[in-house]
Amino acid sequence: MTDLSPAPRRAYIEVEDLSVQFPTEDGLVRAVDGVTFSIDKGQTIAIVGESGSGKSVTAQAIMGLVNARTADVTGHVWVDGQDIVGMTDDELRKMRGSTMAMIFQDPMSSLHPFYRIGAQLTEAVNVHNKVSKKEARDRAIEMLQKVGIPSPEKRIEDYPHQFSGGMRQRVMIAMALINSPSLLIADEPTTALDVTVQAQIMELILELQQEYNTAVVLITHDLGIVADAADQVAVMYGARVVESGVIDDIFYKPEMPYTLGLLASVPRLNQVRADRLDPIPGNPPSPIRLPSGCVFNPRCVYKDRVEGDLCATERPALLPTDLGHMVRCHMSKEDREAVATIALGTLGRETA
Amino acid sequence: MSTSVAPSALPVVPDEDEEITGRSLRQIVWSRLRRDKTAMVCLVILILLYLIAIFAPFITSMLGVDPYSFDGESISDSGGGPIGAWGGISSEHPLGVEWGTGRDILAQLLYGLRISLLIATTATILTTFLGTTLGIISGYAGGKTDAIIGRTMDLILAFPFLLIILALSGVLTQRLTQLGVPDGNPSRILYLIIVLSIFGWPYLARIVRGQVLSVREREFVEAAVAMGAGRPRILFKEILPNLWAPILVYATLTLPTYIGTEAALSFLGIGVLPPDTSFGGMLGNSVSYFSVVPSYLFIPGTVLVILVVTFNLVGDAVRDALDPRAGRV
Numbered sequence: 001m002t003d004l005s006p007a008p009r010r011a012y013i014e015v016e017d018l019s020v021q022f023p024t025e026d027g028l029v030r031a032v033d034g035v036t037f038s039i040d041k042g043q044t045i046a047i048v049g050e051s052g053s054g055k056s057v058t059a060q061a062i063m064g065l066v067n068a069r070t071a072d073v074t075g076h077v078w079v080d081g082q083d084i085v086g087m088t089d090d091e092l093r094k095m096r097g098s099t100m101a102m103i104f105q106d107p108m109s110s111l112h113p114f115y116r117i118g119a120q121l122t123e124a125v126n127v128h129n130k131v132s133k134k135e136a137r138d139r140a141i142e143m144l145q146k147v148g149i150p151s152p153e154k155r156i157e158d159y160p161h162q163f164s165g166g167m168r169q170r171v172m173i174a175m176a177l178i179n180s181p182s183l184l185i186a187d188e189p190t191t192a193l194d195v196t197v198q199a200q201i202m203e204l205i206l207e208l209q210q211e212y213n214t215a216v217v218l219i220t221h222d223l224g225i226v227a228d229a230a231d232q233v234a235v236m237y238g239a240r241v242v243e244s245g246v247i248d249d250i251f252y253k254p255e256m257p258y259t260l261g262l263l264a265s266v267p268r269l270n271q272v273r274a275d276r277l278d279p280i281p282g283n284p285p286s287p288i289r290l291p292s293g294c295v296f297n298p299r300c301v302y303k304d305r306v307e308g309d310l311c312a313t314e315r316p317a318l319l320p321t322d323l324g325h326m327v328r329c330h331m332s333k334e335d336r337e338a339v340a341t342i343a344l345g346t347l348g349r350e351t352a
Numbered sequence: 353m354s355t356s357v358a359p360s361a362l363p364v365v366p367d368e369d370e371e372i373t374g375r376s377l378r379q380i381v382w383s384r385l386r387r388d389k390t391a392m393v394c395l396v397i398l399i400l401l402y403l404i405a406i407f408a409p410f411i412t413s414m415l416g417v418d419p420y421s422f423d424g425e426s427i428s429d430s431g432g433g434p435i436g437a438w439g440g441i442s443s444e445h446p447l448g449v450e451w452g453t454g455r456d457i458l459a460q461l462l463y464g465l466r467i468s469l470l471i472a473t474t475a476t477i478l479t480t481f482l483g484t485t486l487g488i489i490s491g492y493a494g495g496k497t498d499a500i501i502g503r504t505m506d507l508i509l510a511f512p513f514l515l516i517i518l519a520l521s522g523v524l525t526q527r528l529t530q531l532g533v534p535d536g537n538p539s540r541i542l543y544l545i546i547v548l549s550i551f552g553w554p555y556l557a558r559i560v561r562g563q564v565l566s567v568r569e570r571e572f573v574e575a576a577v578a579m580g581a582g583r584p585r586i587l588f589k590e591i592l593p594n595l596w597a598p599i600l601v602y603a604t605l606t607l608p609t610y611i612g613t614e615a616a617l618s619f620l621g622i623g624v625l626p627p628d629t630s631f632g633g634m635l636g637n638s639v640s641y642f643s644v645v646p647s648y649l650f651i652p653g654t655v656l657v658i659l660v661v662t663f664n665l666v667g668d669a670v671r672d673a674l675d676p677r678a679g680r681v
Contacts, residue, residue, distance in 0.1 A: 071495075096578055096582060097579040101578065102575075104574065104575055105571075109572060113572070113574070114376070115593075123581075123589075124579050127580050127581055127582075128580060159376070160560075170573070
């Protein structure tokens with residue numbers, strides 16, 4: 001460590017210029033490129049983006065789960081003043097599960113099929129604490145109670161296959177929170193669940209977040225969940241954050257054409273049934289050959305508003321437009337607002 | 353046979369009072385195995401054979417036979433052939449006597465079973481241990497470690513197994529003797545065990561390595577890593593339990609192969625030396641007298657076949673019990 005006196009960190013979690021690259025035979029895969037955001041305890045940031053936009057790799061990098069042998073991770077992830085990037089395996093192992101925990105997408109396969117859930121929960125306690133069997137078991141039962149598993153002292157003896165998907169996700173949440181971590185990463189926690197269960201699980205996560213004052217990084221592509229759960233949103237596209245800000249800014253005052261397209265492609269109740277959804281034209285970029293300039297430029301319908309071929313040649317910086325609202329776009333602020341009015345107008349949406 | 357429904361496939365109606373409790377995979381497999389009649393019969397036979405092998409000295413002394421004592425009265429003075437029909441079967445010698453020495457065949461069979469099972473079982477345990485450990489390390493570590501273990505496996509698999517065993521037997525048994533293993537049969541038995549294991553583990557290691565490659569990418573392993581589990585825990589508590597099925601099947605099918613291989617090697621003269629015997633040795637002796645005393649060949653041959661077939665049937669049954677979909681085409 002050359003930095004002997006690190007600058008006082010503003011937020012509990014600070015991700016600074018985080019990049020993850022995978023050298024492959026076909027070329028360098030840029031999975032995450034200069035991602036920056038920060039959150040405090042008790043707050044939720046949603047990272048939104050389509051498949052391959054780099055949101056899951058961002059989550060893995062924050063947990064230190066990206067294999068150093070196959071990937072280059074640069075930048076910083078400050079968790080309570082400690083940099084995750086560059087930690088040894090052993091240091092990371094001590095942080096995982098105690099300071100930071102993760103909930104995975106598919107609860108059906110995240111629990112070990114051979115062990116009773118009680119054994120798995122107490123194991124999670126024992127990895128980080130020296131406690132007696134009885135204490136660990138009590139802790140496990142208490143956690144199961146908290147995540148809403150009925151008669152936990154009985155269910156603790158059951159195997160994962162005796163639980164439904166939603167129940168298993170509850171168990172996963174119990175396991176993630178059993179050591180009261182201060183950072184919880186939820187990687188699409190509701191994607192594999194029924195729609196009816198999704199809301200319950202999100203509610204549970206938020207409820208426990210309040211109780212434990214946990215910082216939550218929510219990875220999702222479901223804007224409905226984001227609207228309910230997040231305080232802040234970072235929209236990712238082509239490995240970069242293209243727009244970020246507090247939730248109302250992103251939903252009601254979006255300025256980046258990709259965010260506009262994303263919002264326009266969500267089905268709405270007030271939409272006429274025969275109307276087709278408004279998809280974003282084109283395909284997501286290949287992470288091996290990201291477009292030059294603005295990553296979104298090949299699909300952007302507004303790029304004629306920018307002079308010359310700036311969009312295709314120069315990479316726009318992530319610049320603040322309002323307080324705490326960052327946008328990565330070459331258009332002028334006036335143009336961005338005009339474009340947003342047009343796009344949101346076609347949705348027939350009332351302004352906030 | 354899509355129309356026939358096996359009785360085991362019928363739904364089991366639980367008692368009304370019976371509480372539904374979770375069963376571990378081991379319990380499920382065991383209950384499936386118990387329903388398989390062939391497997392259970394074979395398992396009983398195997399257990400009996402093992403008991404017979406373990407208690408061979410008691411049994412022989414109870415029957416009043418002995419594998420080492422010569423019985424000059426049961427063989428003819430002229431050619432040394434057994435007196436009486438079927439190789440000299442009598443109340444004194446239930447399965448006849450050996451040509452030339454008059455030693456009791458039943459007693460030799462029991463002692464031979466002992467040595468065959470000792471060699472095959474120990475070699476199987478050693479093979480399974482080596483194959484599992486090296487396979488897991490190779491699959492999980494990847495990179496250089498994987499390459500080194502992988503090339504070693506290739507090298508061993510490429511060796512002309514039989515030739516090496518035959519060529520090295522003299523030198524290596526001598527080396528074992530120098531290392532303090534008692535001269536003669538103990539060192540020859542140890543040599544066979546070592547050689548069988550060294551040439552056997554790569555097959556299992558390859559299977560295990562392949563499984564590890566797929567299991568380690570499963571989400572529960574990732575979840576355990578994210579929970580802060582250390583490497584030994586990941587390897588032996590998260591990954592290893594998923595490998596029991598192939599390991600168990602491989603082990604149960606390797607054991608009969610080793611019994612056969614041991615017999616073949618003894619037949620070729622690498623196995624135990626007289627006065628001790630094993631199946632291969634008895635078969636080897638009997639060949640010269642086959643036209644006169646066929647029972648001498650058939651008796652150890654039949655026992656050998658029973659042994660190998662029952663082991664194979666149990667192995668198949670274990671595989672079916674572990675993977676119930678495999679058998680129902």
